[in-house]
Amino acid sequence: MLDDRKKKVLQAIVEEYINTAEPVSSNALTSNHGLQCSSATIRNEMADLEKSGYLDKTHTSSGRIPSEKGYRYYVDELLKDDDISLEEIKYISSKLETKVNEIEDLTKIAANTISEVTHYTTVSIGPKANEQIIKDIKFILLGSRMMMAVILTDTGLVKETIIKFDEDVTEKQIETINYMFNKKLKGQPIEKIDRPLEEYLYDEMTYSVNVIKPIIEQIKKVLEDEQIYLEGANKSFDLPEFNSLEVAKNFVNVLDTKELMADMLNSGFADDIQVYIGDENPKEELKDFSVVTFKHKVNGKDLGTIGIIGPKRMDYSKVISVMKYINKKLKEIE
Amino acid sequence: MLDDRKKKVLQAIVEEYINTAEPVSSNALTSNHGLQCSSATIRNEMADLEKSGYLDKTHTSSGRIPSEKGYRYYVDELLKDDDISLEEIKYISSKLETKVNEIEDLTKIAANTISEVTHYTTVSIGPKANEQIIKDIKFILLGSRMMMAVILTDTGLVKETIIKFDEDVTEKQIETINYMFNKKLKGQPIEKIDRPLEEYLYDEMTYSVNVIKPIIEQIKKVLEDEQIYLEGANKSFDLPEFNSLEVAKNFVNVLDTKELMADMLNSGFADDIQVYIGDENPKEELKDFSVVTFKHKVNGKDLGTIGIIGPKRMDYSKVISVMKYINKKLKEIE
DNA sequence: GATTAGCAATCAAAACAAAAGAGTGCTAAA
DNA sequence: TTTAGCACTCTTTTGTTTTGATTGCTAATC
Numbered sequence: 001m002l003d004d005r006k007k008k009v010l011q012a013i014v015e016e017y018i019n020t021a022e023p024v025s026s027n028a029l030t031s032n033h034g035l036q037c038s039s040a041t042i043r044n045e046m047a048d049l050e051k052s053g054y055l056d057k058t059h060t061s062s063g064r065i066p067s068e069k070g071y072r073y074y075v076d077e078l079l080k081d082d083d084i085s086l087e088e089i090k091y092i093s094s095k096l097e098t099k100v101n102e103i104e105d106l107t108k109i110a111a112n113t114i115s116e117v118t119h120y121t122t123v124s125i126g127p128k129a130n131e132q133i134i135k136d137i138k139f140i141l142l143g144s145r146m147m148m149a150v151i152l153t154d155t156g157l158v159k160e161t162i163i164k165f166d167e168d169v170t171e172k173q174i175e176t177i178n179y180m181f182n183k184k185l186k187g188q189p190i191e192k193i194d195r196p197l198e199e200y201l202y203d204e205m206t207y208s209v210n211v212i213k214p215i216i217e218q219i220k221k222v223l224e225d226e227q228i229y230l231e232g233a234n235k236s237f238d239l240p241e242f243n244s245l246e247v248a249k250n251f252v253n254v255l256d257t258k259e260l261m262a263d264m265l266n267s268g269f270a271d272d273i274q275v276y277i278g279d280e281n282p283k284e285e286l287k288d289f290s291v292v293t294f295k296h297k298v299n300g301k302d303l304g305t306i307g308i309i310g311p312k313r314m315d316y317s318k319v320i321s322v323m324k325y326i327n328k329k330l331k332e333i334e
Numbered sequence: 335m336l337d338d339r340k341k342k343v344l345q346a347i348v349e350e351y352i353n354t355a356e357p358v359s360s361n362a363l364t365s366n367h368g369l370q371c372s373s374a375t376i377r378n379e380m381a382d383l384e385k386s387g388y389l390d391k392t393h394t395s396s397g398r399i400p401s402e403k404g405y406r407y408y409v410d411e412l413l414k415d416d417d418i419s420l421e422e423i424k425y426i427s428s429k430l431e432t433k434v435n436e437i438e439d440l441t442k443i444a445a446n447t448i449s450e451v452t453h454y455t456t457v458s459i460g461p462k463a464n465e466q467i468i469k470d471i472k473f474i475l476l477g478s479r480m481m482m483a484v485i486l487t488d489t490g491l492v493k494e495t496i497i498k499f500d501e502d503v504t505e506k507q508i509e510t511i512n513y514m515f516n517k518k519l520k521g522q523p524i525e526k527i528d529r530p531l532e533e534y535l536y537d538e539m540t541y542s543v544n545v546i547k548p549i550i551e552q553i554k555k556v557l558e559d560e561q562i563y564l565e566g567a568n569k570s571f572d573l574p575e576f577n578s579l580e581v582a583k584n585f586v587n588v589l590d591t592k593e594l595m596a597d598m599l600n601s602g603f604a605d606d607i608q609v610y611i612g613d614e615n616p617k618e619e620l621k622d623f624s625v626v627t628f629k630h631k632v633n634g635k636d637l638g639t640i641g642i643i644g645p646k647r648m649d650y651s652k653v654i655s656v657m658k659y660i661n662k663k664l665k666e667i668e
Numbered sequence: 669g670a671t672t673a674g675c676a677a678t679c680a681a682a683a684c685a686a687a688a689g690a691g692t693g694c695t696a697a698a
Numbered sequence: 699t700t701t702a703g704c705a706c707t708c709t710t711t712t713g714t715t716t717t718g719a720t721t722g723c724t725a726a727t728c
Contacts, residue, residue, distance in 0.1 A: 234590040
């Protein structure tokens with residue numbers, strides 16, 4: 001579709017613009033981008049690329065900037081996905097070697113590392129519990145009217161929650177409840193904690209609803225809990241596009257809306273790295289930004305999702321290279 | 335020190351400036367602030383107040399803005415601390431009635447409520463565990479090399495953590511460890527988890543250091559953990575002072591620095607509400623902002639600290655009134 | 669036929685200038 | 699002691715000009 005020189009010109013413009021944040025002139029490309037032709041020739045190529053929608057102008061006599069179609073072509077066809085230095089590899093490896101006690105922390109550490117290496121803002125969310133299989137449930141009495149439930153899943157996820165009762169509960173009762181819950185749920189996917197289970201337990205047990213109900217409700221609640229973590233929110237403010245108050249304000253608003261962030265991270269279906277450029281974002285509010293996400297999966301089970309959010313003029317090469325490397329490393333860990 | 339009319343003029347200027355964010359002119363005060371004199375008289379008073387350091391000018395022919403000394407005088411002597419409407423009282427009460435399973439959540443809810451009512455950004459931090467008395471410790475085996483420790487304190491605080499081992503641990507071992515830890519620590523302040531305890535346990539128990547050491551380390555770690563919560567970061571961006579990129583950037587940077595936020599919240603000693611205006615802040619980075627903090631305490635035990643961070647032109651009356659009311663309500667809860 | 673030098677045309681950004689307006693400080697009168 | 703009056707100061711706004719970067723087109727060149 002695009003001939004060789006046009007590809008080179010487009011790539012040069014995208015990369016130059018990613019570096020400088022200034023519209024790229026025909027002259028700027030003659031010097032150092034390995035294009036063996038004059039600025040006039042490049043101007044002709046640029047005019048063609050603009051006609052086909054890969055480039056935009058900010059005004060009649062300005063240099064060119066990539067359009068979203070241009071970025072998309074760059075991401076699909078032109079970028080290098082090994083744009084990562086030895087130092088970066090070493091740094092990432094050492095960060096991921098941190099011993100974690102809870103599997104959720106791994107995603108957090110990865111998100112933090114990505115933010116540090118790429119200098120972009122990252123957002124992360126923990127594992128989706130409801131895709132997982134219950135390995136064990138433990139109930140521990142913490143007082144006459146308070147207990148803790150601990151749920152272990154096949155992927156090593158541990159979720160715990162405190163449950164309070166309106167009446168006294170005995171150690172004996174907890175034991176029975178423990179037995180019944182495990183009998184019914186061990187080896188089952190988490191979705192099984194639902195209405196039929198509730199009814200079954202009411203039937204099987206002599207205890208009042210006052211005990212069973214809060215347990216089920218609270219367990220459901222904690223399993224649905226989605227904690228969002230933000231890393232390097234301030235980093236974005238050093239980018240020139242954030243000199244526009246409009247953009248900066250919008251950005252803070254977006255980051256502050258937890259539901260939006262959760263939707264953003266949950267919207268990617270695939271196992272692989274997803275790139276959303278501007279309007280490609282499912283969410284209207286993100287249309288001025290680019291988002292790159294990837295899911296950390298083990299045996300098809302979601303162990304958390306990380307998203308990078310930055311300007312459309314994002315360093316896709318670096319971002320994707322780093323994500324690929326982190327993804328590989330995470331897979332190695334378990 | 336200040337005569338009556340000067341107080342009135344200062345108060346009017348502070349309140350006017352808090353409302354409008356514009357330098358206040360002598361004319362603006364003649365109309366609606368109950369001052370029975372001409373603008374010329376007010377000009378004279380303003381010149382005096384400026385000479386004594388309560389007011390500043392942005393340039394020779396501009397209106398006046400309060401200096402930090404002016405704000406301080408206002409906060410100490412002039413503000414109303416019952417600046418809270420019936421609707422606000424109702425809203426706060428209803429929010430604080432939310433049933434919480436963990437005592438930490440109460441601080442979070444309070445911080446969220448304050449942010450919603452005042453429209454400022456709030457920061458909160460959970461209870462300081464190390465001031466508390468250990469009521470009970472429970473250890474639960476979650477696998478052959480993994481267990482959970484749950485620590486209960488006298489104030490109702492529950493802290494739990496997962497501990498992983500490099501060797502297999504039996505149910506029997508855990509029982510003994512459970513017994514020993516409780517024997518040694520029940521009724522003791524949390525600081526007792528220290529070197530002497532470690533040595534005692536090594537002596538008393540036949541288990542390898544590989545088991546005792548990770549337990550003590552991990553427990554210490556989780557008790558020191560300070561999670562910072564942010565509410566309404568975006569709200570500040572609607573204020574006119576945040577139209578300056580300099581200020582906005584600074585603000586995001588400050589909020590993003592967790593250690594700074596923790597220091598800020600931990601620096602207040604007193605039980606009561608603390609107001610730091612601009613340079614009064616212990617931290618250099620906060621010198622362009624005002625911070626109002628208060629500790630939620632029960633029986634002298636810290637149950638969390640909340641801070642409001644906003645422009646020096648903060649609505650101190652509203653903020654302090656709301657905080658006082660919330661403080662009272664929290665005390666009622668337990 | 670593709671490439672390039674040359675140049676007028678375009679437009680943003682910077683620099684400059686002028687006018688308007690808000691507010692003060694001071695003086696002198698009430 | 700208070701206030702009316704007014705010159706003076708300084709910011710803000712608005713308009714104009716200049717500068718400079720960059721393009722698109724044309725005609726010459728390879």
